[in-house]
Amino acid sequence: MSLLDVRSVSKHFRGLRAVHEVSFDVAEGGIQGLIGPNGAGKTTTFNMIAGVYAPDTGEILFAGRAIHRLRPDEICAAGIGRTFQIVKPFAGLSVLDNVMVGAFLRERHAANARAAAAKILERLGLGAKRDLPASSLTLPDRKRLEVARALATRPKLLLLDEVMAGLRPTECDQMVAVFRELNRADGTTILLIEHVMRAVMALARQIAVLHHGALIARGTPEQVVRDPAVLECYLGEETEV
Amino acid sequence: MSRASVSLAILAAILVALPFLLGNYALSVATLILYFAYTGQAWNVMMGFAGQLSLGHAVYVGVGAYAAGSLFFHYGIGPWAGVLLAMALCVALGLIIGFLAFRFRISGVYFALLTIAFAEFTRIGFDHLDWTGGPGGMFLRVAQRDTWDLANFRGPPLMYYYAMLALAAGAFALCAWLLRSRAGYYWQAIREDEEAAQALGINTFRWKLLAVAISAAMTAVAGVFFAFYYNNLFPEQIFHISRSIEIILGPVIGGVGTLFGPVLGATVLTLLSDGITEALAAVGWEIPGIKQVFYGVVLLAVVMFLPNGIWPALARRLRL
Numbered sequence: 033m034s035l036l037d038v039r040s041v042s043k044h045f046r047g048l049r050a051v052h053e054v055s056f057d058v059a060e061g062g063i064q065g066l067i068g069p070n071g072a073g074k075t076t077t078f079n080m081i082a083g084v085y086a087p088d089t090g091e092i093l094f095a096g097r098a099i100h101r102l103r104p105d106e107i108c109a110a111g112i113g114r115t116f117q118i119v120k121p122f123a124g125l126s127v128l129d130n131v132m133v134g135a136f137l138r139e140r141h142a143a144n145a146r147a148a149a150a151k152i153l154e155r156l157g158l159g160a161k162r163d164l165p166a167s168s169l170t171l172p173d174r175k176r177l178e179v180a181r182a183l184a185t186r187p188k189l190l191l192l193d194e195v196m197a198g199l200r201p202t203e204c205d206q207m208v209a210v211f212r213e214l215n216r217a218d219g220t221t222i223l224l225i226e227h228v229m230r231a232v233m234a235l236a237r238q239i240a241v242l243h244h245g246a247l248i249a250r251g252t253p254e255q256v257v258r259d260p261a262v263l264e265c266y267l268g269e270e271t272e273v
Numbered sequence: 274m275s276r277a278s279v280s281l282a283i284l285a286a287i288l289v290a291l292p293f294l295l296g297n298y299a300l301s302v303a304t305l306i307l308y309f310a311y312t313g314q315a316w317n318v319m320m321g322f323a324g325q326l327s328l329g330h331a332v333y334v335g336v337g338a339y340a341a342g343s344l345f346f347h348y349g350i351g352p353w354a355g356v357l358l359a360m361a362l363c364v365a366l367g368l369i370i371g372f373l374a375f376r377f378r379i380s381g382v383y384f385a386l387l388t389i390a391f392a393e394f395t396r397i398g399f400d401h402l403d404w405t406g407g408p409g410g411m412f413l414r415v416a417q418r419d420t421w422d423l424a425n426f427r428g429p430p431l432m433y434y435y436a437m438l439a440l441a442a443g444a445f446a447l448c449a450w451l452l453r454s455r456a457g458y459y460w461q462a463i464r465e466d467e468e469a470a471q472a473l474g475i476n477t478f479r480w481k482l483l484a485v486a487i488s489a490a491m492t493a494v495a496g497v498f499f500a501f502y503y504n505n506l507f508p509e510q511i512f513h514i515s516r517s518i519e520i521i522l523g524p525v526i527g528g529v530g531t532l533f534g535p536v537l538g539a540t541v542l543t544l545l546s547d548g549i550t551e552a553l554a555a556v557g558w559e560i561p562g563i564k565q566v567f568y569g570v571v572l573l574a575v576v577m578f579l580p581n582g583i584w585p586a587l588a589r590r591l592r593l
Contacts, residue, residue, distance in 0.1 A: 082472065084468075103471070103476075104468075104471040104472050105471045105472075105473075105474050105475055105476045105477070106476075108471075108472060108473060108474035109474045114472050116468075116469065116472070120466045120468065120469035121465075121466075121469075122461065122462050122465035122466055122469065122470075123465055123466075124461070124464075124465050124530075125461055125462075125465060129458065129461075132458055133458050133459065133461075133462040133470070133473055133475075134473045134474075136455045136458055136459065137473065137474040137475075140455060142453055142454060142455065142458075145455070145458075181469075181473060182472075182473075184473075185473055185474055
């Protein structure tokens with residue numbers, strides 16, 4: 033059964049056709065990759081799922097419920113957690129407080145929220161930095177913080193927007209391990225936009241490819257990298273497969 | 274006990290004992306400090322915690338003062354009922370301003386302009402409202418002031434001092450509690466990055482309205498105090514933008530978003546402004562506007578050298 037069902041959604045910004053008639057679904061418990069060259073419409077698709085933009089046409093179902101008219105906070109409450117491609121830490125708050133803000137969605141009391149947040153920070157390897165101001169973190173740690181905050185809302189579906197970008201290969205592998213564990217142990221479904229092919233290939237069981245706002249291929253990683261349409265749109269680009 | 278709670282206990286003891294050490298004039302200055310500590314704390318809930326800049330908080334002081342003042346003036350009803358009416362009216366007004374702003378995505382300086390506009394046209398409205406005396410003002414009967422008449426909030430300066438101390442301490446405790454609760458975390462998240470806050474399931478519209486409502490209700494109480502302490506109300510004075518600025522100067526100098534900022538800022542500014550008035554009187558200089566120039570210089574110095582306010586720097590020094 034699919035947890036997320038995106039049905040022929042389109043989004044135009046003035047004259048620009050950002051996303052056109054895109055359909056795909058994410059199986060419950062699955063890990064789905066969403067790839068494509070710059071400007072393919074990946075983040076726009078993400079933002080429609082997360083409620084930042086309402087699609088012009090089409091619909092989005094989450095666990096059978098239409099969510100494409102909901103606000104971002106309602107979508108988060110429904111069980112979809114997201115990260116931002118350009119990280120958005122609450123700079124003036126400590127690392128722990130950042131994650132507590134997310135944890136308060138499911139825990140009304142500060143003590144419980146603090147305990148939940150601390151546990152998540154340990155899991156992401158940020159435990160030692162919990163009392164530092166978020167503004168002092170390095171970029172890789174800020175990406176981890178994005179993930180930690182989203183996880184604190186206890187999502188059924190986690191939307192990851194380029195969380196591996198800028199990470200060194202070993203850091204990237206650590207993140208991959210964290211998401212695998214999350215998917216295996218907690219059953220969290222994951223939809224990830226990623227440029228780092230190393231991570232997509234290691235994680236995703238299904239991949240959808242966007243190009244110029246349209247879906248050009250879907251399938252397993254092996255199928256997708258052999259697809260002529262995909263090869264054509266990536267031609268001339270460096271892909272580390 | 275931690276250093277912080279010991280210091281707090283000592284401060285509380287000093288404030289309770291203070292009237293026995295001070296003369297009448299000094300007591301009135303102390304009352305004024307507590308008044309600005311209180312209103313600063315109230316404003317800080319909106320700006321310091323939730324990041325919503327209000328430059329029109331005088332509107333809540335004024336509406337609160339006129340609400341309770343009118344009940345007393347026309348019907349002889351004391352401020353205990355009056356404070357409820359004042360809070361209800363100010364919360365309603367705050368919700369209207371907040372609803373308009375947040376519904377139509379008016380934020381930042383434009384939100385601040387909207388708060389000024391509301392204060393201004395409320396002032397003009399009261400100028401034309403005969404029931405409250407119009408521009409000529411409203412004067413509350415001043416009874417003999419030796420005994421404590423708590424029912425009508427009439428009494429000696431000492432009573433007003435303790436009332437203001439209770440309010441300031443209560444506001445401090447309330448804000449300390451709010452900051453550690455879910456509301457405090459949500460407000461700070463909204464202040465730091467509203468989009469990220471929303472993505473974490475926070476209904477930012479509602480939580481911002483809550484901040485406005487609490488801030489307005491607290492400020493309304495200050496208005497009631499104002500009415501019964503000064504006994505005369507003029508729209509020109511009470512709603513004037515300089516009154517709104519006076520409210521925000523304390524927390525800005527002391528430290529926006531901190532608990533001690535408003536208290537420290539109110540103390541520093543009131544003492545300095547009174548000090549310079551006295552000093553100038555002593556040397557016989559009477560230069561119009563010198564007090565304002567002085568305010569400006571202090572404000573500039575703090576913004577230049579301590580952009581986060583005095584308290585954060587002081588707290589580091591004292592290791593609190």
